[in-house]
Amino acid sequence: MIAHADLLLFRLFRWQVAELSADTQVRFQPPDDDWRTAVPGITDMNGNPAGSLNVYLADVRENRRLRSNERERTTVGTEIHETPAPRRVDCHYLISAWSPVTVSPATEPTIDEHALLSEAALALGRSDVLDPVAICAATRPGLPAIPVPAPLLDEQMPVTLLPVEGFPKLGEFWGTMGPSHRWKPCLYAIVTVALKEAPRPAGPMVTTIYSHTLQRDLPATLNTRFHLGGTVHVSAADATPVPLAWVELLTPADTLVTIARADSSGRFVFADVPAGDYHLRARVAALPLPPSPPAPPQPAQPTSPVRAITVPEPSGSYDIVF
Known part of the structure; x- marks a missing residue:
C-alpha cells in the first residue's frame, strides 16, 4: 500500500501542477548528491530543462489512534473467513522543489522553486484525502488514465498537510544527504495508508x-x-x-x-x-x-x-x- 501512495502522489502532481509535464519531473529518490547531479538534466515534455519535485518518504510510523481489533467475516463455501482490521500507517513525505538553472547575478532559481513548491501545496491541499478513483481517471497530455489498482478500489488515503509542529529533525535529514548539502524548504505531508491482510480461515460455518x-x-x-x-x-x-x-x-x-x-x-x-x-x-x-x-x-x-x-x-x- 505504501507503493500505491507513491503512485497517487505521482499522478496527483503530474495532473494538477502545470509545470510538471513529464514523468521525469516527479521523483522519489533521496535528495542526495546523486539527485543534485541529475537535476540539471531533467526536462519537460518538450525536451527543455525544467523544474522538478523530489517526493521523499522520510519516515513510516503506525497510527495507533486508528488501531482496531474488529474482524470482518466472509463466507467461502462452508467455511467462515476472518479479515483483521488493517493497521493504519502514516507515511511522512518531505517534498522539495528543484530548478535546473544555475545561480547567477541575473537569475535566482530559488524563486522558481518556491513557485513550484506553492503549486504542489495547492495540489495537496485541494482535498483532505487521496481519492484513487479520481486520481487514476485524471488525464492530461502525457498522462493517460489507468485502471484503479484492486487494493485501492474501496480506499481513501487521508492527508495531513504541513502539520504545525513541522518535521522534527529537518536539519539532521539534510545533514545525511551529503557533505555539501544545503538546507531547502520542504512541504511536509503525511499520507495514511491501510496495510491489509489476507482473509484467514476461522472455522466451519x-x-x-x-x-x-x-x-x-x-x-x-x-x-x-x-x-x-x-x-x-x-x-x-x-x-x-x-x-x-x-x-x-x-x-x-x-x-x-x-x-x-x-x-x-x-x-x-x-x-x-x-x-x-x-x-x-x-x-x-x-x-x-x-x-x-x-x-x-x-x-x-x-x-x-x-x-x-x-x-x-x-x-x-x-x-x-x-
Missing part, C-alpha cells in the same frame, strides 16, 4: 444451534428448540448465492410454518424451530445469471424445488438450490 429449557427438578418439562441457517444457491452445479430470496419453512404437508428473507450473501436463518420433519422452499424475483452467453427467459418468480429436511438435520446442511 455454524448451521444449527439448539437450546434446552425446563423447570428445575421437572425433567418432563424439557423443551428443545433450534436455530438453523443455510444458503440459497443458483443450482447444485453453481454455488453462486442468491441474495434476498424469500425462504419458506413448511410442514411435510406444505403448510407454511414461517418465512425468512435471505441477506445479500444468500444466507437465511430460522429461529425457535421445534424438532421434526419439514420442507424448505425458496422464491426470488430473478436469479443472478452470468452476462454471457445469453440466458433463456426466466419465470416471473423462480421457485426452488422443495427440499425435505429433518431438524436437527443429520447432514448439518440446510442449503437450498434452484
Whole structure:
C-alpha cells in the first residue's frame, strides 16, 4: 500500500501542477548528491530543462489512534473467513522543489522553486484525502488514465498537510544527504495508508444451534428448540448465492410454518424451530445469471424445488438450490 501512495502522489502532481509535464519531473529518490547531479538534466515534455519535485518518504510510523481489533467475516463455501482490521500507517513525505538553472547575478532559481513548491501545496491541499478513483481517471497530455489498482478500489488515503509542529529533525535529514548539502524548504505531508491482510480461515460455518429449557427438578418439562441457517444457491452445479430470496419453512404437508428473507450473501436463518420433519422452499424475483452467453427467459418468480429436511438435520446442511 505504501507503493500505491507513491503512485497517487505521482499522478496527483503530474495532473494538477502545470509545470510538471513529464514523468521525469516527479521523483522519489533521496535528495542526495546523486539527485543534485541529475537535476540539471531533467526536462519537460518538450525536451527543455525544467523544474522538478523530489517526493521523499522520510519516515513510516503506525497510527495507533486508528488501531482496531474488529474482524470482518466472509463466507467461502462452508467455511467462515476472518479479515483483521488493517493497521493504519502514516507515511511522512518531505517534498522539495528543484530548478535546473544555475545561480547567477541575473537569475535566482530559488524563486522558481518556491513557485513550484506553492503549486504542489495547492495540489495537496485541494482535498483532505487521496481519492484513487479520481486520481487514476485524471488525464492530461502525457498522462493517460489507468485502471484503479484492486487494493485501492474501496480506499481513501487521508492527508495531513504541513502539520504545525513541522518535521522534527529537518536539519539532521539534510545533514545525511551529503557533505555539501544545503538546507531547502520542504512541504511536509503525511499520507495514511491501510496495510491489509489476507482473509484467514476461522472455522466451519455454524448451521444449527439448539437450546434446552425446563423447570428445575421437572425433567418432563424439557423443551428443545433450534436455530438453523443455510444458503440459497443458483443450482447444485453453481454455488453462486442468491441474495434476498424469500425462504419458506413448511410442514411435510406444505403448510407454511414461517418465512425468512435471505441477506445479500444468500444466507437465511430460522429461529425457535421445534424438532421434526419439514420442507424448505425458496422464491426470488430473478436469479443472478452470468452476462454471457445469453440466458433463456426466466419465470416471473423462480421457485426452488422443495427440499425435505429433518431438524436437527443429520447432514448439518440446510442449503437450498434452484
